[in-house]
């Protein structure tokens with residue numbers, strides 16, 4: 689288990705993001721010609737600008753995640769991992785510390801699924817919408833794209849490699865962000881294409897409140913990545929928050945305990961990012977690697 693922590697910042701706000709946890713085998717940067725480090729840095733700076741200007745944690749996590757969705761390197765939005773049928777089915781979730789949440793699953797038309805998840809939260813009485821159609825997305829004034837927009841040659845090659853079994857091992861890469869703003873409000877957002885070669889209609893932990901995404905003011909906010917079924921079975925994000933809330937366990941210890949009890953016990957791998965109510969940040973994974981960015985003192989830390 690790898691665990692990194694950053695103390696609360698003097699600024700009174702904090703932001704952390706991840707670009708998925710897994711092994712190195714799935715890196716697409718050579719094919720796509722980009723850099724994970726640049727993508728993580730750009731997304732971090734976009735979210736940090738919102739918080740530094742006094743914006744909300746919700747705005748910050750949505751902007752951050754949307755930047756990663758637009759970057760074809762990451763498994764979310766354009767460049768997402770593909771289903772066994774070669775299609776992109778996108779899942780996303782947002783939650784704010786006051787208990788509101790919105791999510792979409794198997795979304796095929798919203799350029800930025802995280803914005804669709806936010807609209808579900810703000811514009812409907814529902815929490816989770818499956819496959820919102822173009823009419824509904826346009827009604828929310830969201831940008832729509834044809835399903836082919838999400839497909840990239842690198843992901844199509846990755847799918848062929850997995851199907852021909854020339855690519856084994858980890859297939860992670862989801863994105864997420866957590867934040868606390870200067871008023872002490874927390875929010876989390878997560879977005880994914882799921883697991884490479886998953887069957888059409890398979891939904892993982894990302895859009896499931898409490899499994900892949902969770903936020904509660906006074907406790908913290910969490911965004912997860914990894915083998916979704918284990919995160920759902922262990923209700924991982926909520927399990928961590930419950931340890932903090934009911935046992936008074938510090939965030940880092942709570943994450944360690946949950947990873948042992950709910951992931952390691954299932955022989956599953958993945959990672960989490962969290963911001964605690966005091967503004968401290970934790971990045972943890974039991975997979976070999978995890979892409980992440982957060983501030984530690986005056987240093988921007990990039991795990992890539």
Ligand code: ASP
Pocket residue numbers: 708709763859860861862880881882883891892893894900912913914915916917
């Ligand atoms: N957790 C995601 C899922 O199971 C995949 C990932 O994090 O890479 O859909």
